[in-house]
Amino acid sequence: MDTKFCRDCKCHKPVADFSKNARSRDGLAFYCREHLAERSLRSREARRTSPRVQRQAPKELVVPHGHKWCPDCGRVLPLDDFVRTVRSSSGHHAYCRPCHNARSKASRAKAGGSRTYHLSRRYGISAEEADLMLVDQGGVCAICAKAPAAHVDHDHDSGAVRSLLCFNCNGGLGQFRDDPALLRVAARYVESHRAGQLVGPPPGQQWWPTG
Known part of the structure; x- marks a missing residue:
């Protein structure tokens, strides 16, 4: 990964422009260093000027059991x-x-709306980043290139986002447990049976293609 999407710049920037963040999936901050510094400054100023919220009940208040x-x-x-x-x-x-x-x-709302909030929590990307991915893919699934791309596909081991897929392709990868070897075996299986259907068995015999 050489670049990362900055949610404030709304574009991809070199990863060197981002600080470390152990809580994010890719280990980098959501914002570039410049915008992260601006946000930190605004946050400190807000805490300084905002009235403190009392977190404990007043001593004179009686709180019944339950x-x-x-x-x-x-x-x-x-x-x-x-x-x-x-x-x-x-x-x-x-x-x-x-x-x-x-x-x-x-x-x-602070995170950019409900869609960005959920995308950020689950995949570490924003709604703007997902929209850019959708535009780059022409609005269609990265695998079949036919159905609308409505699902974020990610590596279940590393958590890294890969592309946007349609419902069937995304579900298919899950059913095959994201195993490339198993997917290749399945492809050969379908191809061999399809070839056998085209050639057909010798007259009076029945055979099943192997491989």
């Missing part, structure tokens, strides 16, 4: 009103369901 205080809306609600999670000691998220959903929606 209830929890939401720091966003300030209400004390039953635990059933909080999304469950194994990441906290209480077994529930810090925010009630409406506030949790609002925060999730805001996160998706």
